[in-house]
Each structure stands twice: as structure tokens, then as C-alpha cells.
Amino acid sequence: xxxxxxxxxxxxxxxxxxxxxxxxxxxxxxxxxxxxxxxxxxxxxxxxxxxxxxxxxxxxxxxxxxxxxxxxxxxxxxxxxxxxxxxxxxxxxxxxxxxxxxxxxxxxxxxxxxxxxxxxxxxxxxxxxxxxxxxxxxxxxxxxxxxxxxxxxxxxxxxxxxxxxxxxxxxxxxxxxxxxxxxxxxxxxxxxxxxxxxxxxxxxxxxxxxxxxxxxxxxxxxxxxxxxxxxxxxxxxxxxxxxxxxxxxxxxxxxxxxxxxxxxxxxxxxxx
Numbered sequence: 001x002x003x004x005x006x007x008x009x010x011x012x013x014x015x016x017x018x019x020x021x022x023x024x025x026x027x028x029x030x031x032x033x034x035x036x037x038x039x040x041x042x043x044x045x046x047x048x049x050x051x052x053x054x055x056x057x058x059x060x061x062x063x064x065x066x067x068x069x070x071x072x073x074x075x076x077x078x079x080x081x082x083x084x085x086x087x088x089x090x091x092x093x094x095x096x097x098x099x100x101x102x103x104x105x106x107x108x109x110x111x112x113x114x115x116x117x118x119x120x121x122x123x124x125x126x127x128x129x130x131x132x133x134x135x136x137x138x139x140x141x142x143x144x145x146x147x148x149x150x151x152x153x154x155x156x157x158x159x160x161x162x163x164x165x166x167x168x169x170x171x172x173x174x175x176x177x178x179x180x181x182x183x184x185x186x187x188x189x190x191x192x193x194x195x196x197x198x199x200x201x202x203x204x205x206x207x208x209x210x211x212x213x214x215x216x217x218x219x220x221x222x223x224x225x226x227x228x229x230x231x232x233x234x235x236x237x238x239x240x241x242x243x244x245x246x247x248x249x250x251x252x253x254x255x256x257x258x259x260x261x262x263x264x265x266x267x268x269x270x271x272x
Contacts, residue, residue, distance in 0.1 A: 089149060092135045093156040099128040100160055118172050125164070129175050132157055136186050147194035147202045154190060155208075158183050158215045158223075180222040187212060187226030195233035209234055 048056075057065065070077030103124040108117060137143065139153040161183060164176040191212075194203055203209060209230055216223040 087138070089139065089153045089156065092138070092153060093160075096128070096131055096135065096157065096160050099124065099131050100163065103128050114168050114172070118167060118169070121165070125175055128160075128164070129179050132160065132179060133182060136182065140186055140189055141193040147190060147197065148206060150190040151194075151202075151206065151208050151211075154183065154187055155211055155215075158187075158219075162215075162218050177222065180219050184223040184226045187223060188229035191226065191229040191233050200233050203230070203234055 047053075054062070066080070070080065103121055106121040106124045108120055112120075136153075136157060139150045141150065144150050161176065161179045164179065166176070167173050191200075191203060191208075194200060212223065212226055212230055216227050
């Protein structure tokens with residue numbers, strides 16, 4: 001019994017030894033990870049990188065910045081013109097409609113004199129007319145080679161011109177009249193060039209002859225130059241046209257109605 005007790009005491013003494021006293025463990029050093037700070041230890045303010053700055057600008061701010069830079073550096077402005085994608089008809093008409101909305105918003109509420117109203121809206125009115133004048137050459141040949149694209153723009157722009165205010169004073173009407181004159185010349189150019197491609201089939205199959213006639217009626221006959229071009233270029237459409245292609249024996253044909261300025265008028269039928 002004495003020997004067994006001594007053996008148990010020796011085992012307890014060995015178990016009571018702390019692992020920290022082990023030579024192997026005490027000689028081992030634990031490496032602590034080094035915390036990395038993004039951007040370095042010294043933080044200081046700095047401007048945004050260009051891509052991040054551009055992300056914060058809205059359309060108007062970006063346009064203003066670009067315009068200012070281009071005015072200071074004309075060569076850079078020309079480079080932007082060369083590299084930028086061509087605007088679609090929908091994009092151009094959307095810009096014109098935004099000018100149109102500004103014009104409508106400028107009209108005073110309630111009844112006002114014609115003079116007061118005109119001077120109230122003169123600036124946005126001139127801005128809209130100038131925008132139409134600037135956009136139109138972009139969609140004319142030879143810059144624009146597709147006749148349908150040119151006609152689509154002219155159709156939309158002419159509708160906007162129709163909505164320009166009609167003033168009682170003749171002196172205030174020159175904005176709208178000048179816009180009609182310019183758009184009429186544009187129609188005539190596109191019609192003349194379009195007639196050279198495929199015999200002018202696009203002008204007829206797209207219904208552009210009828211669209212132009214309606215525009216002319218709504219304008220009070222101010223698209224005469226365009227109407228003359230259409231009458232000359234679609235002469236082949238008339239039935240029984242003469243050799244010179246200048247007319248048709250059918251008084252109710254679209255061609256003769258265009259040439260006589262009677263398109264859209266009621267057509268008499270029956271013996272009375």
C-alpha cells in the first residue's frame with residue numbers, strides 16, 4: 001500500500017507541472033499580423049480623380065464644362081465634334097421639344113396685351129427658332145445621305161414650327177415666317193436629292209408627298225418652294241402623264257392637286 005501511494009503522488013506531481021515551463025514552448029514566439037491602413041498612414045485631402053468627378057456631374061453641368069473648355073481650346077472642340085456620335089432624329093427633336101416647353105412656360109397667366117406677351121417670350125422664342133436653324137443642316141444632304149432620315153427630321157421640325165405663336169402684329173411674325181422659309185428650302189433640297197435615288201420612289205411610298213401637302217396647308221401656303229419641288233420630282237406618279245412629265249390628265253391625281261394647290265380640298269363627285 002505504501003508503494004502504491006508513493007506511485008500516485010509521483011504521477012500527480014508530474015501532472016501539476018505547467019506547460020509554460022516547457023523549454024520548447026517558451027522558446028517559441030508568436031508573430032502578430034500587421035494591420036494595413038488603406039492609403040497609407042498619413043491621410044490628407046485631395047481632389048477627386050477625373051472619372052469620379054465626371055460621375056457627379058449632371059447633364060447641364062457637364063455641358064457647361066465642355067463648352068467652356070472648347071471655347072478656350074478650339075482645336076479640342078473640333079476634336080469632340082469629330083469623335084462624338086451623330087445625334088439621332090429622336091435626340092434632336094427631343095432637344096427642340098425642350099426649347100418648346102421653355103417657350104410655353106414663359107407665357108404669362110391670364111389675359112395680357114400682345115406687346116407684353118411678346119416681350120415676355122421673345123428670348124425663349126428666339127432660342128427655339130435658332131435651335132431649329134442650327135439642327136436642320138445636320139439632316140440635309142450631303143451630310144445626311146438617307147432621304148427617309150432627312151424627311152423624318154423635317155416632318156418633326158415643321159410640326160414644332162406650326163406651334164409657334166401667331167401674333168396679331170405683323171412685326172412679331174418674322175420669327176415664324178423665317179422658320180417656314182428655311183424649312184421650306186430644306187424640304188426642297190431633300191426632295192430634289194431624294195428624287196435622284198431610285199426614281200424618287202421613297203418620296204411616294206413613304207407618303208411624304210401627302211405629308212408635305214398637309215404641312216403646306218397648315219402653314220398657310222408658306223411651303224411653296226417645297227411644294228414646287230415635290231410637284232416637279234413626282235411627275236412620274238400621275239396617270240397619263242405627258243412626255244415632259246409636267247402634269248397629268250386626271251384633275252384628281254395627287255400630282256395635279258399639289259401643282260394647283262388644291263390638295264386636301266373637297267373633291268366634287270356626282271353630276272352636281
